[in-house]
Amino acid sequence: MTKTMKTMDGNTAAAYISYAFTDVAAIYPITPSSPMAEHVDEMAAKGKKNLFGQKVRVIELQSEGGAAGAVHGSLQAGALTTTYTASQGMLLMVPNMYKVAGELLPAVFHVSARALAASSLNIFGDHQDVMAARQTGCAMLAETSVQQVMDLGAVAHLVAIKGKVPFINFFDGFRTSHEIQKIETIDYADLGKILDWDAVEAFRHNALNPDHPVIRGTAQNPDIYFQEREAVNSYYDAIPALVEDAMAEIKKITGREYHLFDYHGAPDAERLIVAMGSVCETAKEAADYLNAQGEKVGVLSVHLYRPFSIEHFFKYLPKTIKKVAVLDRTKEPGSLGEPLYLDVRAAHYSSEQHPGIVGGRYGLGGKDVTPDQLFAVFEELKAAAPKNGFTLGIEDDVTGTSLAPRHSEVDMTPEGTTACKFWGLGSDGTVGANKSAIKIIGDKTDMYAQAYFAYDSKKSGGITMSHLRFGKSPINSPYLINQADFISCSQESYVDKYDLLAGLKKGGTFLLNTTWSEEDLNTKLPASMKRYLAENEINFYTVNAVQIAQDLGLGGRFNMVMQSAFFKLANIIPIDTAVGYLKDAVVTSYGKKGQNIVDMNNGAIDKGIEAVHKVAVPADWKNAADTAAEEEAVPEFISKIQNVMNRQEGDRLPVSAFKGMEDGTFPAGTAAYEKRGIAIKVPEWQSENCIQCNQCSYVCPHAAIRPVLTTDEEKAKAPATMEFKPAIGAKGLNYTMTISALDCAGCGNCAQICPAPKGKALIMKPIASQRANQPNFDYGVHHVATKANPMNKKTVKGSQFEKPLFEFSGACAGCGETPYAKLITQLFGDRMMIANATGCSSIWGASAPAMPYTTNAEGRGPAWANSLFEDNAEFGFGMFLGTKAVREAVATDAAAAIVAGKGSDELRAALADWQEHMDAGEGSRERADKLTALLEAEKGSDELLNKLYANKDFFVKRSQWIFGGDGWAYDIGYGGLDHVLASGEDVNVFVFDTEVYSNTGGQSSKSTPAAAIAQFAAAGKRTKKKDLGMMAMSYGYVYVAQIAMGADKNQTLKAIAEAEAYPGPSLIIAYAPCINHGIRAGMGKSQLEAQRAVETGYWANYRYNPELVGTEKNPFSLDSKDPSGDFQEFLQGEVRYASLKRSFPDEADELYKKTEADAQARLAGYKKLAGRE
Secondary structure, three states, rough: OOOEEEEEEEHHHHOOOOOOOOOEEEEEEOOHHHHHHHHHHHHOOOOOOOOOOHHHHHHEEHHHHHHHHHHHHHOOOOOOOOEEEEEHHHHHHHHHHHHHOOOOOOOEEEEEEEEOOOOOOOOOOOOHHHOOOOOOOOOEEOOOOOOHHHHHHHHHHHHHHHHHOEEEEEEEEOOOOOOEEEEEEEHHHHHHHHHOHHHHHHHOOOOOOOOOOOOOOOOOOOHHHHHHHHHOOHHHHHHHHHHHHHHHHHHHHOOOOOOOEEEEEEOOEEEEEOOOHHHHHHHHHHHHHHHHHOEEEEEEEEOOOOOOOOOHHOOOOOOOOOOEEEEEOOOOOOOOOOHHHHHHHHHHHHOOOOEEEEEOOHHHHOOOOOHHHHHHHHHHHOOOOOOOOEEEEOOOOOOOOOOOOOOOOOOOOOOOOOEEEEEOOOOOOOOHHHHHHHHHHHHOOOEEEEEEEOOOOOOOOOEEEEEEEOOOOOOOOOOOOOOEEEEEEOHHHHOOOOOOOOOEEEEEEEEEEOOOOOHHHHHHOOHHHHHHHHHHOEEEEEEEEHHHHHHOOOOOOOOHHOOOHHHHHOOOHHHHHHHHHHHHHHHHHHHHOHHHHHHHHHHHHHHHHHHHHEEOOOOHHHOOOOOOOOOOOHHHHHHHHHHHHHOOOHHHHHHHHHOOEEEEEEEHHHHHHHHOOOOOOOEEEEEOOOOOHHHHHHHHOOEEEEEEEEOHHHHHHHHOOOOOOOOOOOOOEEEEEEEEEEEEOOOOOOHHHHHOOOOOOOOEEHHHOHHHHHHHHHHHHHOOOOOOOOOOOHHHHHHHHOOOOEOOOOOOOOOOHHHHHHHHHHHHHHHHHEEEOOOOHOOOOOOOOOOEEEEOOOOOOEEEOOOOOOOHHHHHHHHHHHHHHHHHHHHHHHHHHHHHHOOOOOHHHHHHHHHHHHOOOOHHHHHHHHHHHHHHHHHOOOOHHHHHHHHHHHHOEEEEEEEEEEEHHHHHHHHHHHHHHHOOOOEEEEEEEEEEOOOOEEOOOOOOOOOOOOOOOOOOOOOOOOOOOHHHHOOEEEEEEEEEOOOOOOHHHHHHHHHHHHHOOOEEEOOOOHHHHOOOOOOOHHHHHHHHHOOOOOOOOOOEHHHOOOOOOOOEEOOOOOOOOOHHHHHHOOOOOHHHHHOHHHHHHHHHEEEEEHHHHHHHHHHHHHOOO
């Protein structure tokens, strides 16, 4: 029983322990559970053996429903089968959970429990999902920590096999699944000794087998169904004892003792909290503190929730308990109480103990649960009649359910523990550096370590907060750091956006990555920060990590500089030792990329230590006076909700703040108020070189660069720094290119694609040099009058004179998806309806509070909604049908008005014109406006005309779009997509094809080509890319196009315009370079990468227009030229392909050849259709 300590998160622990007992893992990606299956896949790819001497067979299905079906079938065939899931995905497994339980099969469903989408999507942890499956017949086992996931995960498998009852083994999503802890692993040899091998053999022998055939899954009538459902009772009666036995066996191996219900606290406690999950660890901390003050309290942690054993529940409870508070991390509207509360009340009904019992809700959607919230519960139990149905962590000023926190000033940090907090920007390397630091300290020293990473909902450009604790004793504090010894900030732009120093202890250390000198700090730091630094005697350090990284050739990757600076200042381990470990880690991480890369990172380590500068904090900073902030006139939503949330203070918003938004409705266009200023460099317009092609604006992922046409009068009123040229093709107007430095993400695609022959018309400059030009953009966008487009808006240049009704999203810098969405809104945005599948496009499309879909000067713009991941095509189809039904009723009324001779000749002519062209998008807005004006003037008191006028919002032909990624279109949503396309109705489907599940971390989809390494394809995908377009074309009446903006901007525009105009279903598949591809040239060349994809034959652009069927023209047009680039060179330019060579060199070349052959075969098919053989 060798003890091995490893630093890992809860998902890794679950993967490690489940691998031992698993023959087959049937999976589907979903946050936050995907890493469990990914780790299993990686272990299998590396040849790790399970207890049966085999590698686990990992298979990715098209959906969680499919995965559950495969689990069921695999079990019936005699293979021990496991899956990993959460949230809505787990709900798709519920029907098969009933089957697996009913057939007494030993499945284990590992669930990192997560919130369910109700009025909004939330990917963070609570227990809503597992509580929606408590009725299925699966046993349910809960863990409170990463170590418990390791230990009790084994119990779930051992008992499922022995007891013939499937288990849902769950722990808190993110808080436990992603918390990194130093824990003890269990050796597989020890697990083999406690596995019931006879039960394994019996299970395999009982499997379906034609050598001894049986029939299962019969249809039964009322005569016997009920009896057979009751026949399983003895199996469930046996589970509690089997779980206790397995826990005892785990104790023999590890020395760690567990029971079905674990009590912690005073032996004579009078007040008790009952709960499940990570909150139990926090409650224990609170109980220990109160008991040390002489109070009598305790905590009961529930492990085995189903079956609920009343005998074991009371076994460890003190008889002295007088008041009980039951905490549920779920909400069941309309019920008498949440599930655990009801169970605890029911358990006491026939008991000799009759304490007062109340219930409450906490932590929904991953809300942090801190000791002061638990203090509040214990305090409430002192009341004669404690509040029932209470809530924690929020201020409910509407229904009055909330308990106010108590003892918030108490520092619960154990002595000898160092608490560190790091503010970073998504993709700046801060999180990666901190994961490395925690690994170094956890694995290389005898210290304990804990790490947790908090994110906002944006993509790689969002805010990150890393919470790290280090100490000599185990760390059991599953909540964010609120009292820190060390705080680091990697972004100088954060100093006036967030309260960076909140909770930094007196005498603590603050490290700021900045370009500012000490003199600059005096003028640029906000007064509140200066006062805090001085009053609390903070050790203040700066380092210019950006400049160091650029000097070394690392570009914007400055994380190694910050990491070495942290090790120097935090002094957790000797700096020389830390440097050695850091440089070892560099070799491990980058050794295969060449000595040059290793040397650059080693240089960053050395420079980070050398360049740290201690700032002499002036004494007069204590008296720094706040400057009066200019009051900007903004909508109430911005001032009262969005700005608060953007300061990372959303937890403070009371329930009443959302009055009127109860259904989850948010206003459009709120992203325009963020002005994040996150870029390191932004473009500067070189007017003398500009040819006014507007291509830079066309490709901008964030709509941060826009051409503006002004009159001479508007030009005269413009800021002095604004430059103009005579507009080409717009006589009498002036042309300027405006750039929002504060909205730009700094990718540089605009500068890269600029075709100006005399030199680039855009040059990337440090953002500090461009902030003064922000008024130019603001003037051009907000103060220049909207003008009729002097160009055809269906041309590249002309499209960019239309206001983008999608702007300033939280997408990654260089995103390959958002330029398409932006362009579509420029063409049809004022009449668009969008159904958006869950995924990247829903996250950059609608992450609270900043909404990038916006409105034009008339207040019109895309109406956007998200349902689920799997049903998006049907959801969009339903939108279309609902609109169609209302418009057909309007058409009936219009016809009746014409027949009845209502109104003037002009009105009747307008009604007839509208009726004739009601389904034509072109000119729809003009016809609607004309009809509305006439009705308004003539309706009077006429009932029919007033009815028509009341429905004026339906006069315009809606442009119905269905947006989603390849994970949705190729996999989970394909059945619905196929059905909607087959309907023949006028809907437009747009697929952002990144060839992976981008939002959940880069898992393989059926769009992923062979040889690509992705999650669930750790050894390279073996099967070729599905040809979704050809499958849709087989109907003959679906408009289909494949496009790649970077390769052919005109073809992209033409395809989108044709698809929307086509009076039937359309499907556009758009190649979208993604950060998950690992483009070696960088995301600043994502448009160029799309161009190279087409030039090498990796991707083909084409259009299939059914309206040309039966004409002299070929309905299929292959718009790509014959390949001219080096296919293999293209593959090696992306890490998703190149890494295969490093990890699996023996197989890589063959897979690369297969990928190229697959692409050639696909292209040959297109050529045949186009008549270009």
